[in-house]
Amino acid sequence: MTAVLARYEALVAAGELRADPEQRAAAERLDALQQALEAIPARGSLLWRLARHKPKPLRGLYLWGGVGRGKSMLMDLFHHCLAIPEKRRAHFHAFMIEVHARLREARKSESGDPIPAVAAAIAENLRVLAFDEMVVNNSADAMIMSRLFTALIESHGLVIVTTSNRAPSELYKDGLNREHFLPFITLIEQKLDVMALNGPHDYRLERLAGIDTWHSPLGDAATDQVREAFFRLTDYPPEDSAHVPSADLALGGGRVLHVPKSLKGVAVFSFRKLCGEARGAADYLAVAQTYHTVILVGIPQMGPENRNEAARFVTLIDALYENKVKLFAAAAAEPEALYPRGDGAFEFERTVSRLKEMQSSEYLAAGHGEE
Structure with a gap:
């Protein structure tokens, strides 16, 4: 014992x-x-x-x-x-x-x-x-x-x-x-x-020292960085990466969202899973209220033909931002170049602003769910 x-x-x-x-x-x-x-x-x-x-x-x-x-x-x-x-x-x-x-x-x-x-x-x-x-x-x-x-x-x-x-x-x-x-x-x-518990040491920020939250372009380097962030945040041994726990997040009405990696309040999703499928604000709110950190991989550069995906991405970022969820991303481009043309491109500029703010030390120091 x-x-x-x-x-x-x-x-x-x-x-x-x-x-x-x-x-x-x-x-x-x-x-x-x-x-x-x-x-x-x-x-x-x-x-x-x-x-x-x-x-x-x-x-x-x-x-x-x-x-x-x-x-x-x-x-x-x-x-x-x-x-x-x-x-x-x-x-x-x-x-x-x-x-x-x-x-x-x-x-x-x-x-x-x-x-x-x-x-x-x-x-x-x-x-x-x-x-x-x-x-x-x-x-x-x-x-x-x-x-x-x-x-x-x-x-x-x-x-x-x-x-x-x-x-x-x-x-x-x-x-x-x-x-x-x-x-x-x-x-x-x-x-x-x-x-x-309000001691002087912020272990979460200290563990992430040297790792940015936004990584582009897509490729091995970006993947390695968000992977490292996951293992630092969860204390899970990288050598056992094949056995990271998954979860099924209840969305209401009998629906569930499969979370391929879910541990200690940290979730890993692909862009295709969260924004490439038909989802609404309630789904993203469930993610934002359940996880203090989301790692999103495979964010593409989008154009007019991706207006639905871009709109869902806007709704996802709104939910994460309003619940002070930490976002680590592997993307094809920097936020301002993700969706330069198409329906809602002007409104997307607000999302770009939020993505920039979510990389700041002030945002990262805020508690999950704080207004």
Whole structure:
């Protein structure tokens, strides 16, 4: 059995991480939570049934801070080291898509409030629910989160561990009907320990030192650069590149988008897959809300005959830009030369401007989903 704190200290000793008091405090808190969870018999087990006093629910953890401060790294350590089977890690956006699908199904078969039944189904055989990048940017999620998570925590005893770029009080700030969301913020502050990670080291930017975000023309050199960016961002060993995980991203209505490479919030797509097929703004929004970084390869130089592809590319970039998604691209030309002629070429100039801004250090330092 490996402890979170021991793994963290080993990374610092090896020089892979730098000393950071806030990071260490979070590692200590996760280590204590790991030990407490592993010391409690699984619910329903013989030891659990024989226990004279059932253990008190454990407090979860809400880690928030800027980009590249080690939140996902600490979550990796916690989830990997936690030696219990009743654990689940999910990207928050994907989890909420699943919740809405479950609610729709529950409404078909039951009358009354479907949230208790959905919460019970989610909590079945589960003790820890860990999220990457909690961010709330639509009223549909905001309206149900308070009641759903109250049921998960108070009725089913789930321990919630989550990361976010924002402090709890900043979630869904200025959102529609935010008053319905405020009880969720209160729930976080009452049931989870809130810890900030805003140390001086932006590991994500440091890892990308020397690598630009836009690479042209197309060819081996451009491919090598975006490939290197992927492995630096995900810590995946390049020698095992044939086994990089893929994913199927739910788009709603039973549709899915296959993501050929999907790891730690980084996705790799071809231009042909994202813009060469019939897709709309909702598809691109799902990508932008799920991934903090998108690597797009094979972007061609387009002309009048590619007006549909160019229009989709504009919509894709709008979604990525508005959600502060980092874009690494392998393209046939620089942004201003991608679509010089054709329907919408004048409007494409705004996309060129956004693509230029997305290469700036200010944009790269912004948190995913920040407005």
